[in-house]
Amino acid sequence: xxxxxxxxxxRYLQLADTLAEAIRRGTLQPGDRLPSVRRCAQTHRVSINTxxxxxxxxxxxxxxxxxxxxxxxxxxxxxxxKMASAPSGRIEPPADDVLALIDxxxxxxxxxxxxxxxxxxxxxxxxxxxGKLGRMLSSQLRRQPGLIGQYPLPPGSLRLRxxxxxxxxxxxxxxxxxxVVLTHGCMEALQLALRVTTKPGDCxxxxxxxxxxxxxxxxxLGLKALEIPTDPQLGLSLDALELLLNEKRLNAVxxxxxxxxPLGCTMxxxxxxxxxxxxxxxxxxxxxxxxxxEIQFGGALSPAVKxxxxxGWVLFCSSFTKTLAPDFRVGWxxxxxxxxxxxxxxxxxxxxxxxxxxxxxxTFLESGGYxxxxxxxxxxxxxxxxxxxxxxxxxxxxxxxATQPAGGFVFWVEFxxxxxxxxxxxxLLEEQICLTPGTLYSPSGRYRNALRxxxxxxxxxxxxxxxxxxxxxxxxxxxxxxxxxxxx
Amino acid sequence: xxxxxxxxxxRYLQLADTLAEAIRRGTLQPGDRLPSVRRCAQTHRVSINTxxxxxxxxxxxxxxxxxxxxxxxxxxxxxxxKMASAPSGRIEPPADDVLALIDxxxxxxxxxxxxxxxxxxxxxxxxxxxGKLGRMLSSQLRRQPGLIGQYPLPPGSLRLRxxxxxxxxxxxxxxxxxxVVLTHGCMEALQLALRVTTKPGDCxxxxxxxxxxxxxxxxxLGLKALEIPTDPQLGLSLDALELLLNEKRLNAVxxxxxxxxPLGCTMxxxxxxxxxxxxxxxxxxxxxxxxxxEIQFGGALSPAVKxxxxxGWVLFCSSFTKTLAPDFRVGWxxxxxxxxxxxxxxxxxxxxxxxxxxxxxxTFLESGGYxxxxxxxxxxxxxxxxxxxxxxxxxxxxxxxATQPAGGFVFWVEFxxxxxxxxxxxxLLEEQICLTPGTLYSPSGRYRNALRxxxxxxxxxxxxxxxxxxxxxxxxxxxxxxxxxxxx
Numbered sequence: 023x024x025x026x027x028x029x030x031x032x033r034y035l036q037l038a039d040t041l042a043e044a045i046r047r048g049t050l051q052p053g054d055r056l057p058s059v060r061r062c063a064q065t066h067r068v069s070i071n072t073x074x075x076x077x078x079x080x081x082x083x084x085x086x087x088x089x090x091x092x093x094x095x096x097x098x099x100x101x102x103x104k105m106a107s108a109p110s111g112r113i114e115p116p117a118d119d120v121l122a123l124i125d126x127x128x129x130x131x132x133x134x135x136x137x138x139x140x141x142x143x144x145x146x147x148x149x150x151x152x153g154k155l156g157r158m159l160s161s162q163l164r165r166q167p168g169l170i171g172q173y174p175l176p177p178g179s180l181r182l183r184x185x186x187x188x189x190x191x192x193x194x195x196x197x198x199x200x201x202v203v204l205t206h207g208c209m210e211a212l213q214l215a216l217r218v219t220t221k222p223g224d225c226x227x228x229x230x231x232x233x234x235x236x237x238x239x240x241x242x243l244g245l246k247a248l249e250i251p252t253d254p255q256l257g258l259s260l261d262a263l264e265l266l267l268n269e270k271r272l273n274a275v276x277x278x279x280x281x282x283x284p285l286g287c288t289m290x291x292x293x294x295x296x297x298x299x300x301x302x303x304x305x306x307x308x309x310x311x312x313x314x315x316e317i318q319f320g321g322a323l324s325p326a327v328k329x330x331x332x333x334g335w336v337l338f339c340s341s342f343t344k345t346l347a348p349d350f351r352v353g354w355x356x357x358x359x360x361x362x363x364x365x366x367x368x369x370x371x372x373x374x375x376x377x378x379x380x381x382x383x384x385t386f387l388e389s390g391g392y393x394x395x396x397x398x399x400x401x402x403x404x405x406x407x408x409x410x411x412x413x414x415x416x417x418x419x420x421x422x423x424a425t426q427p428a429g430g431f432v433f434w435v436e437f438x439x440x441x442x443x444x445x446x447x448x449x450l451l452e453e454q455i456c457l458t459p460g461t462l463y464s465p466s467g468r469y470r471n472a473l474r475x476x477x478x479x480x481x482x483x484x485x486x487x488x489x490x491x492x493x494x495x496x497x498x499x500x501x502x503x504x505x506x507x508x509x510x
Numbered sequence: 511x512x513x514x515x516x517x518x519x520x521r522y523l524q525l526a527d528t529l530a531e532a533i534r535r536g537t538l539q540p541g542d543r544l545p546s547v548r549r550c551a552q553t554h555r556v557s558i559n560t561x562x563x564x565x566x567x568x569x570x571x572x573x574x575x576x577x578x579x580x581x582x583x584x585x586x587x588x589x590x591x592k593m594a595s596a597p598s599g600r601i602e603p604p605a606d607d608v609l610a611l612i613d614x615x616x617x618x619x620x621x622x623x624x625x626x627x628x629x630x631x632x633x634x635x636x637x638x639x640x641g642k643l644g645r646m647l648s649s650q651l652r653r654q655p656g657l658i659g660q661y662p663l664p665p666g667s668l669r670l671r672x673x674x675x676x677x678x679x680x681x682x683x684x685x686x687x688x689x690v691v692l693t694h695g696c697m698e699a700l701q702l703a704l705r706v707t708t709k710p711g712d713c714x715x716x717x718x719x720x721x722x723x724x725x726x727x728x729x730x731l732g733l734k735a736l737e738i739p740t741d742p743q744l745g746l747s748l749d750a751l752e753l754l755l756n757e758k759r760l761n762a763v764x765x766x767x768x769x770x771x772p773l774g775c776t777m778x779x780x781x782x783x784x785x786x787x788x789x790x791x792x793x794x795x796x797x798x799x800x801x802x803x804e805i806q807f808g809g810a811l812s813p814a815v816k817x818x819x820x821x822g823w824v825l826f827c828s829s830f831t832k833t834l835a836p837d838f839r840v841g842w843x844x845x846x847x848x849x850x851x852x853x854x855x856x857x858x859x860x861x862x863x864x865x866x867x868x869x870x871x872x873t874f875l876e877s878g879g880y881x882x883x884x885x886x887x888x889x890x891x892x893x894x895x896x897x898x899x900x901x902x903x904x905x906x907x908x909x910x911x912a913t914q915p916a917g918g919f920v921f922w923v924e925f926x927x928x929x930x931x932x933x934x935x936x937x938l939l940e941e942q943i944c945l946t947p948g949t950l951y952s953p954s955g956r957y958r959n960a961l962r963x964x965x966x967x968x969x970x971x972x973x974x975x976x977x978x979x980x981x982x983x984x985x986x987x988x989x990x991x992x993x994x995x996x997x998x
Contacts, residue, residue, distance in 0.1 A: 121854050121858075125854075128663050128664065128857075131663055132663055143661035143663060144659065144660065144661050145660055145661065146659070147655075147656025147657070147658075147659030147660050148656065148659065149659065150658060150659030151659075152651075152655060152656055152657065152658035152659040153655060155658050156648070156651040156655070156658060159647070159648075159651075160644070160647075160648050160651075163640075163644040163647075163648075167635075167640060167641060167644070168635030168636065168640055169635070169640065169837055170635075170638060170640035170643050170644060170835050170836070170837045170838065171632065171634070171635030171636070171637065171638030171639075171640040171835070171836055171837070172632065172633055172635050172836055172837060173631035173632050173633065173831065173836040173837070174836070174837055174839065175616050175619055175620055175631060176616065205860075206694045206698075206860040206861075207860060207861050209858070209859070209860050209861040210694075210859065210860035210861075213858070213859050213860065217730065221710075221732070222709075222710050222732070235857075235858055238854065238858045239858040239859070242705065242854075242855055242858055242859070244709070244710070343661065347658050347659075348658070348659055348660055348661040348662070349657055349658045349659070349660060349661070349662055349864050349865050349866050350658065350864060350866075351662065351860075351861070351862065351863070351864050366609050366613075366726065366730075367730055369616075369723075370609075370697070370701070370723055370726045370727040370730055371697065371698065371701050371727070371730070372693075372694040372695060372697050372698035372701065372839075372860065373694075373695055373697045373698075373839070374839065375839070376837050376838060376839055376864075376867070377837050378837050378838075379864070379867075
């Protein structure tokens with residue numbers, strides 16, 4: 023450490039600008055490691071504090087990122103995606119053949135011969151504290167040897183619900199344990215939320231593109247879907263939503279305002295507040311899918327829309343399946359004004375969650391290790407996303423656009439004209455590489471030139487080769503050379 | 511062992527008749543221990559083989575029972591229940607206030623101050639091999655340390671589905687692993703089965719009395735209920751069912767042909783065959799709830815109706831929650847002709863089951879310990895049911911009728927006129943004793959003079975005192991003395 027012999031407020035900004043310029047000019051390429059703090063201080067004849075502040079500024083600007091035990095790296099820059107054409111506003115019956123395609127994807131995911139670069143089902147087991155959870159689980163069984171032999175009744179583990187309520191403050195919510203209903207993953211939370219807020223024949227507003235499993239879920243409940251224009255960076259178009267609400271065309275809305283799947287975007291704070299106000303004013307339920315809300319890459323967490331819910335019209339769904347223990351399948355929902363109905367519906371739908379798994383999660387959360395784990399998880403996924411984006415910039419055809427996710431591990435890629443992602447899907451399946459074409463993410467089958475990529479797989483040679491193969495095939499199909507112009 | 515110096519085929523029957531007469535006359539009282547085999551052989555001057563055969567004959571007649579490491583005991587005899595009045599055949603909207611009452615019951619169950627003698631939620635943790643399952647679970651985690659960090663995809667553990675398929679033969683079914691969909695307990699299996707076979711507004715045939723949670727489940731799906739007369743010993747009235755099927759008034763039927771809840775009865779084999787034929791002929795789905803089918807008290811297991819299913823109209827639901835690992839909440843369904851639709855609906859409803867829990871169950875089943883465990887479980891529950899029935903015979907008002915369950919741990923009690931089980935429920939709640947009044951078990955709220963008793967609780971002083979208190983209250987209410995005449 024050096025003495026604070028300088029005025030860091032000006033020097034660090036100068037240094038940051040110099041480095042930003044080097045990144046913009048390509049002197050520092052995406053994926054390049056920045057000099058160590060000490061080395062940089064020597065080179066630029068500034069104090070270590072100044073370099074640390076400069077690096078932090080660049081991190082805040084999204085230009086570089088810290089990787090644990092390794093240093094600072096230049097993040098990839100890909101041309102940003104603009105909202106393409108707004109969906110038509112036509113009510114679409116959810117696509118029937120979506121499930122057949124998803125089946126193929128799931129089967130491929132479970133075939134060790136296949137490389138999956140698309141599903142959001144973490145196989146990065148070393149990213150999750152399985153060892154620690156396993157030990158806590160064993161110790162739970164030692165403390166309560168009869169636990170497995172006891173029938174768990176709703177509402178389930180109070181300790182876990184207490185922890186969920188306590189942690190909800192990090193997303194701006196003020197929940198009580200009694201507000202929380204434990205579910206079998208987030209999928210059941212969404213399913214119950216839809217069943218409790220709609221009846222067959224109703225129409226549900228969806229982001230476009232949206233999480234693909236919502237489409238067969240809506241179909242199974244006899245619900246219609248209406249796509250709402252969604253900006254790849256700003257999320258749901260609230261003007262469009264307001265118009266639809268004014269016309270009373272929506273009985274419920276499902277959205278991921280924070281780290282949207284598949285776009286990866288988070289709505290600006292003001293938009294979240296407006297969204298909450300709109301739903302409250304129109305008394306239409308918003309089912310907020312907060313599955314990735316704790317895996318935000320930015321410094322401070324953007325709060326949930328639920329945080330601004332005045333009259334209980336927002337139902338917040340989440341789960342530990344992407345953040346802590348994928349295998350446990352323990353999720354939860356806070357149903358607002360629908361809480362009582364939800365609580366009852368859960369019990370008659372699948373009764374309760376395993377006390378053993380719930381109490382183990384509670385122990386982990388009580389231990390205080392969750393925040394530390396989340397910090398690591400965010401960094402590791404951010405690094406993988408960035409590496410994937412760097413590979414895309416190198417291998418995908420010129421003119422490809424991609425979103426820069428605000429968290430999670432998926433993002434959205436749009437190919438230049440002439441690339442058909444359904445054809446790519448079938449081609450690459452023959453090479454034992456598994457994609458999810460863009461058509462899956464819309465009830466009207468749009469986004470044929472797009473696809474979602476997922477970085478929740480080990481970032482090994484197989485994965486990177488699969489991305490390169492996808493790029494090569496897309497280049498062939500479009501007749502365009504690889505390499506995305508850095509004009510973003 | 512003695513030499514076979516007698517003709518046991520006649521002597522053992524004579525001895526059995528002598529002992530049966532002693533039981534009938536009350537020389538041997540319910541709960542009395544029979545003399546040891548050796549002692550009995552000396553007394554009656556017959557060989558040990560003869561005594562063993564005689565005891566087995568009495569066991570087959572339901573008069574005595576073997577208790578492990580203890581000997582043979584006289585079973586209680588209670589007057590058998592006849593089918594009261596047949597339900598009206600009116601379509602009933604499922605009772606709305608049922609859930610409020612069940613809520614009270616669930617809350618009481620979880621309050622340690624309360625004694626529950628009614629719910630079918632095992633708290634007899636020493637009846638289940640929790641220690642062994644816990645060790646297998648830990649060993650699973652040692653073999654696959656990354657398991658908790660991996661997202662489980664449908665269709666889930668192949669090993670578990672193989673074991674389920676292999677074991678299905680014990681109930682006469684010939685399933686393949688690919689026929690089995692894992693679910694979150696039997697409750698989710700029933701919920702999915704209903705969603706896949708019906709649409710809102712449809713009418714579902716139910717046994718009367720029936721499992722109480724079916725009523726709010728039907729209501730949540732917009733389904734109507736039609737009660738089908740059900741004999742306390744023979745189960746579902748097939749003549750009534752056939753009439754309703756002929757009139758095309760049923761879109762699906764839910765039944766428990768083996769160890770019915772709450773009656774405890776198992777349909778005769780010929781009736782099961784006829785039931786399968788009826789459903790196939792009329793092409794109406796039968797949702798067969800086989801939750802207790804592996805806890806049959808008799809020697810050979812009565813097969814599932816599914817065993818006689820010709821064209822796939824029977825959906826068989828079951829779970830390990832009552833037989834092996836209550837806390838794991840792993841159930842399953844074999845959907846027959848609805849399999850594909852079910853498989854898809856499960857995935858969009860709650861995705862998949864924990865691989866850790868599923869593989870642990872598979873390991874237990876593969877180890878071969880399940881049959882041994884089931885034999886013990888049946889004996890222990892049979893003994894508890896019998897002790898409870900003996901207490902009822904002593905404490906409940908004259909004229910009380912009760913079913914003799916063919917398995918499981920619940921049975922049905924009908925009070926003489928003047929006893930109101932809803933009033934009893936409220937009275938005993940003040941004494942911190944929790945009942946489930948008979949009205950819960952019917953969409954039309956009949957059975958106000960009946961209730962279900964459950965023997966899945968530790969058979970301690972608290973439990974027996976609670977039964978005695980219930981008896982005393984019922985005697986007060988009816989003005990009848992305790993003690994049931996042995997006229998059954």
